[in-house]
Amino acid sequence: MAFVDFASREIHCKIVYYGPGLCGKTKNLQVLHERTPPSRRGQLISLATPNERTLFFDFLPLDVGSLRGFQTRLHLYTVPGQVFYDAARRAILRGTDGIVLVADSQEARLAANVESVRNLEKNLREQDLEIAEIPYVLQLNKRDLPSALPADELRRRLSIKDEPTFEATAVTGAGVFETLKGIAREVLLDLRKRRAPRALRPASAAR
Amino acid sequence: MSPADLVLFEEDFRALHQILRRLRHESAASVVLLVDKNGQRIASVGDVEALDMTALASLTAGNVAATDGLARVLGEREFSVLLHEGEKENIHVSIVARRVILVVIFGDRTALGLVRLRVRQAAAELERAFKEITERMEREPVLASSIETLLAEITDEDIDRLFSE
Numbered sequence: 001m002a003f004v005d006f007a008s009r010e011i012h013c014k015i016v017y018y019g020p021g022l023c024g025k026t027k028n029l030q031v032l033h034e035r036t037p038p039s040r041r042g043q044l045i046s047l048a049t050p051n052e053r054t055l056f057f058d059f060l061p062l063d064v065g066s067l068r069g070f071q072t073r074l075h076l077y078t079v080p081g082q083v084f085y086d087a088a089r090r091a092i093l094r095g096t097d098g099i100v101l102v103a104d105s106q107e108a109r110l111a112a113n114v115e116s117v118r119n120l121e122k123n124l125r126e127q128d129l130e131i132a133e134i135p136y137v138l139q140l141n142k143r144d145l146p147s148a149l150p151a152d153e154l155r156r157r158l159s160i161k162d163e164p165t166f167e168a169t170a171v172t173g174a175g176v177f178e179t180l181k182g183i184a185r186e187v188l189l190d191l192r193k194r195r196a197p198r199a200l201r202p203a204s205a206a207r
Numbered sequence: 208m209s210p211a212d213l214v215l216f217e218e219d220f221r222a223l224h225q226i227l228r229r230l231r232h233e234s235a236a237s238v239v240l241l242v243d244k245n246g247q248r249i250a251s252v253g254d255v256e257a258l259d260m261t262a263l264a265s266l267t268a269g270n271v272a273a274t275d276g277l278a279r280v281l282g283e284r285e286f287s288v289l290l291h292e293g294e295k296e297n298i299h300v301s302i303v304a305r306r307v308i309l310v311v312i313f314g315d316r317t318a319l320g321l322v323r324l325r326v327r328q329a330a331a332e333l334e335r336a337f338k339e340i341t342e343r344m345e346r347e348p349v350l351a352s353s354i355e356t357l358l359a360e361i362t363d364e365d366i367d368r369l370f371s372e
Contacts, residue, residue: 091276
């Protein structure tokens with residue numbers, strides 16, 4: 001839930017990277033961490049299994065600049081993609097301002113992508129949220145692989161509301177920043193539209 | 208604005224800080240931190256420069272979320288207190304008013320019993336403070352207008368300029 005802090009003049013937004021196992025959610029955050037100057041990013045925290053699969057979440061705070069004199073900080077989270085970690089996914093989705101669905105472009109992973117979108121819709125609904133109402137972008141990852149399906153076909157199968165879609169190859173970094181800018185834009189436009197962050201906000205605004 | 212929203216003004220902020228400062232002093236803790244359940248830091252006092260407070264807030268909220276899941280498995284509403292004991296540092300985590308997380312970090316200068324006692328007292332004060340804030344918001348919803356104005360003034364160009372600085 002977006003958080004406007006008038007005392008320190010900061011806007012904080014929470015963005016969750018969702019998607020099936022091994023689609024590249026963690027890689028997106030690793031690239032953002034590697035390619036952002038240390039002064040504009042915090043620590044990348046990964047709660048992973050001993051064989052480097054996400055167990056609970058990855059977390060990366062990023063400063064993306066000033067908006068009307070308010071420093072804008074994005075708190076990026078990934079969820080564990082493996083099917084049996086559903087409780088962890090629900091916990092991390094709590095209070096999110098926007099979602100990036102990272103799809104694996106390989107033909108063999110199409111069913112897993114479809115299942116992940118359905119799972120996202122179900123988990124949002126359990127929190128009284130509809131995917132149609134929440135800022136949302138689709139990232140088609142692993143575009144470099146020979147088994148990648150055409151982007152148009154993936155869009156047709158996975159798109160749910162004419163959301164902005166970005167092609168990416170996270171291992172090389174291609175498309176990673178574009179995706180982040182895309183979701184940040186959706187989140188901030190949504191905040192302007194609602195004119196009220198959904199969350200707790202320390203504010204020193206004059207009465 | 209949805210009824211779940213909460214707006215803290217300068218005086219609320221000062222009042223919360225005062226409660227946290229007193230708790231830190233009376234329990235001889237090194238850091239006291241208030242975090243919302245989504246991992247956002249609300250206020251903190253103590254040796255905050257020495258620690259990555261953003262990471263601490265996010266991990267604490269993750270920890271509480273996982274523990275909430277465990278509680279549901281057992282049919283409990285919540286586990287309201289968590290304790291992590293280290294060799295030198297310890298963390299006492301408690302849920303206040305079902306919406307915020309109170310974190311106390313303490314070392315061997317103090318005792319767990321004292322921390323528990325002081326946390327209980329501070330939690331009651333924090334609960335009262337949040338109740339007053341909620342009641343005021345119901346009486347005077349117009350107080351949020353300064354935030355609405357800020358958000359309404361954001362232009363497409365402002366958003367485009369982000370990332371390019």
